[in-house]
Each structure stands twice: as C-alpha cells, then as structure tokens.
Amino acid sequence: MKMGLYPGCSLEGSAREYAESLRAIAPLLNLDLREVEGWNCCGASSAHIIDHAVSLALPARILAQAVKQEMDEVLVPCAACFNRLASAKHELAADPGVREEVSAMIGMNLDDNTEIRNILEVLDKVLTPDIIKSIPNTFPHKVACYYGCLLVRPPDVVRSDKPEDPVVMDGLMKKIGATTIDWGMKTECCGASLSIPRTDIVGILCGRILEDAFIRGAEAIVVACPMCHSNLDMRRSEVERTTGKKFSLPVIYITQAIGLAFGLSPDVLGIQRHFVRMGLEARNKVPQKPLAKEAGS
Amino acid sequence: MALHVLESESLAALVNRSTGISAQKCYQCGKCSAGCPAAVGMDIAPNVVMRLLQVGTESADQKLLCSYSIWLCLACHTCDMRCPMEIDLPGIIDVLRSESLRRGAVNPRARDIVAFHKSFIDNVRLFGRMWEIGLIGEYKVRTRHFLQDILLAPSMLVKRKLSLWPGLHGRLVSRIFSRGPGRLEKTR
Numbered sequence A: 001m002k003m004g005l006y007p008g009c010s011l012e013g014s015a016r017e018y019a020e021s022l023r024a025i026a027p028l029l030n031l032d033l034r035e036v037e038g039w040n041c042c043g044a045s046s047a048h049i050i051d052h053a054v055s056l057a058l059p060a061r062i063l064a065q066a067v068k069q070e071m072d073e074v075l076v077p078c079a080a081c082f083n084r085l086a087s088a089k090h091e092l093a094a095d096p097g098v099r100e101e102v103s104a105m106i107g108m109n110l111d112d113n114t115e116i117r118n119i120l121e122v123l124d125k126v127l128t129p130d131i132i133k134s135i136p137n138t139f140p141h142k143v144a145c146y147y148g149c150l151l152v153r154p155p156d157v158v159r160s161d162k163p164e165d166p167v168v169m170d171g172l173m174k175k176i177g178a179t180t181i182d183w184g185m186k187t188e189c190c191g192a193s194l195s196i197p198r199t200d201i202v203g204i205l206c207g208r209i210l211e212d213a214f215i216r217g218a219e220a221i222v223v224a225c226p227m228c229h230s231n232l233d234m235r236r237s238e239v240e241r242t243t244g245k246k247f248s249l250p251v252i253y254i255t256q257a258i259g260l261a262f263g264l265s266p267d268v269l270g271i272q273r274h275f276v277r278m279g280l281e282a283r284n285k286v287p288q289k290p291l292a293k294e295a296g297s
Numbered sequence B: 001m002a003l004h005v006l007e008s009e010s011l012a013a014l015v016n017r018s019t020g021i022s023a024q025k026c027y028q029c030g031k032c033s034a035g036c037p038a039a040v041g042m043d044i045a046p047n048v049v050m051r052l053l054q055v056g057t058e059s060a061d062q063k064l065l066c067s068y069s070i071w072l073c074l075a076c077h078t079c080d081m082r083c084p085m086e087i088d089l090p091g092i093i094d095v096l097r098s099e100s101l102r103r104g105a106v107n108p109r110a111r112d113i114v115a116f117h118k119s120f121i122d123n124v125r126l127f128g129r130m131w132e133i134g135l136i137g138e139y140k141v142r143t144r145h146f147l148q149d150i151l152l153a154p155s156m157l158v159k160r161k162l163s164l165w166p167g168l169h170g171r172l173v174s175r176i177f178s179r180g181p182g183r184l185e186k187t188r
C-alpha cells in the first residue's frame, strides 16, 4: 500500500527509534511510505496556546504540501502531530471563513481530500491475517497498552469510537502473541508538554500510570506517542524522585514490538536508545526441535 | 482576522465570539474538575473557570486572566469528553491564555510554562522544524534554569536523541509568521 508519511520533528530527534522501527517494519508490511517533501513543524503543544491562527496555518501547510504531492492518505506516527493535523483539518472543514483566512496565510490552496491516519489505524489495516501468518516470531509477554490522550480525544476529531476504553492497540499486540492487561490508566494524560516547565507534575501523573501497569502484572508498557514515551522513559528518575518508588518497567513503541515479532534485532529497532533497559525477547513461533533428539532419531 | 478586542467586552463575550460557546450552558456539575489530571496543581478548578466566566464581573474576569490554572491545562480533552453539555473547556482556556498574554496579566508562577511555549514557537519560526537543543537553550536563557536536565543531555547525545545542528527550513514558515499576532475568529 502506498502512503504519504509526515514524520514530524520528534521522529528526527528524541524519538528517532520510533522512526527507525517504523521504517524497518514498513516493507515487511507492504507499506510503501513516501515522505511529504518540504514539511514543517506542526506547532504541536505550543502554537495553540500562543496564537490560534498559527496553530492552524502550520498543519494546514503540511496538508497542502501533501495534496500538492498527490497523496490520498498521510500516515502521521507522532500522536501529537496527528492530533494537530486532524484538529486543523476538522476546523478548516467546519468553517469556510477560517479556511479562506488560513489559505491566504500559507499562500496555498486548501481544497483537499487527503486523509490523516494515525499509526494504530494503519497498522490495523496492514497487519492482515496473511501477514500475521508469515511473521516468524511471537512476542509472548504481558503488556499494558497505553494510548494517552492525543490518539483518542477529542473523539469526533480523531475518529475514535471508544475514547475511554480503546482496544485497537490491544488487538494489535494480541495478534503478535502478547497478552494485554485490563487497567485504568489507558487514556490518562502523561503530563505532555509540562515535561520541561513542570517536571514534578509529569512525575506524579507518570507515577500513577507506571504503578497501575506494574500492579496489574505488565512486563512492559507499549506506546504510540513520542511524548508519552519520553515522559514515561526519559523522565523515569523524576518519576521515582516524585513518587519515592522504583519502577523498572520498560516502555516500548508498538512498532518496536512488531519489529521484534518479525525477527528484527533490537538494535535495528533502536531499543538501545531507551533510558529504561528492555530485556524482553521475541520467541520463535515453531519451537526448534532440540538438536540432541534430532541426532538420535 | 486580527483580533479587535473591545475593551469593555466581557471575557464571556470574547470566548463566545472566538469559539461560539456560551458559558451559560455550564450547569456546574463538576465532572470536568473530577477527571482533570492537572487539577492537582491548579488554583482554580475547571468548573470554577466556567463559573467565573458566568459571573462576568470585572474582578471575576481579572481573576481568570491572572489564574495559574489556565497555564497548567494540558489540553488532554478529558473534561469536554465527559461534559454533559459538551463544553470545549480546553478551547476556552486557549482563548483565556492568549488574552492573558495580550493583556500582560500572566500569573507570575506560570513564567516557566510561558517561557517554554514561547521558546517552542520561536524555534519553529526560526528553523521551520523543531530543533530540540535550540528549544532547551532558549528556555534556559529565558528562565535562567541553567542546571535543569544537565545530566540528561549527555545521555541523550550518546543515544543520538538530539541533533547537533538545526535544519534550515525557516523559509517554509516565514510567510505564516509574517503577520502580526492575533487570534483567528470563527465566522459563525
């Protein structure tokens, strides 16, 4: 399947392992990704706070670039970017006046039909039964699927039908052999952009998430958002300082878990870039016959 | 498009003009505050933000614009998803934040948060794409928190999670930033 790709800034920096793992599994999923040329930052967590018009124009320019490059669908792996692009698209579609103003701001036409897709939608579509059958390994671990806010809210903007209890990621993880836990923090906020100015609040919120996942027996938390990842992984020492508790629970991207099931090495998937070490391995689907037995038969 | 604020206009009227939401719709059930993850650090709970908008006196408006809460809101959309009246609180709070900035009424405790967002936007304006080292650098200069995260940076560099140089994509967005500040209003 051919699809446009808007990587967004964090996938070139602090979340580069998310990009690495996505690019590594894409060909195995018959996903032909073509990057939107000349893309700019979507303004993520700050533009809407400082200047509403800019918060629409930045994503609008990305949408217009995708249209210019004749992309019908664009995958936006970063949940924060996905949310900004979907919000802008929603607001532009709802109000012709706003659309006209923004179009003038970017000096580009905005009559588009490009669909914005998040990583879970796309993986759900391309992990077909045939592909699942061809995957050599399983990932037989108990995991907590953490969606955060940006992938599920606001529901009408991001098209999520179960914003309080989403199940797409759980379904994907089960397809590769994992067990998923039932827990209460699936869509609780991680503290998002307060990571730098109010690290203590991020510590409290992420502490609750890690604790619930741990108590319910998860071996890892699976995420699909660079911000959730860095708050839960990179900010671990602050979480421990704020809560006074130690957590060894690793946090991995869904693309990394799938890559492991495909038999890719942790290094190719960028797992060594995480702050909290991950020791979980995938296992071969068909256990090899013990050598000794083979020699004897 | 530029925002022409009528100085006599109440905040509720400004909110209504920018978002189409009438503050009177809120019936103070408190569901928004019950689920708000940022409420732990807030000085005014989300439902009280709505209440103050309804009160609409000059001192209530002033209290809102100077509140710390409006800067703590994470835009997580838990409140509006659960609100029986579907009131878009984060949308309203965005309006209050820019108005608070415009009038120079920002709560002193919110200095770091505002510095972060300003550094972010400056970074995008200059480079077109986020350059994390630049963002952190500008944030440190604005807040003088030079030692914060000093231990994180080296390991991020080793893990190649930071680019040493910014990409030069500023020209992509220069047009967007060439207009003066102002909020775009809905034309309903």
Ligand code: SF4
Binding pocket: B025, B026, B027, B028, B029, B030, B031, B032, B033, B046, B047, B050, B079, B082, B083, B084, B085, B086, B087, B089
């Ligand atoms: S949930 Fe809605 S109606 Fe209830 S207090 Fe909050 S804003 Fe008002």
Ligand code: SF4
Binding pocket: B032, B035, B036, B037, B038, B039, B046, B072, B073, B074, B075, B076, B077, B078, B079, B080, B089, B090
């Ligand atoms: S959007 Fe803001 S006010 Fe609403 S629940 Fe989240 S943090 Fe609280």
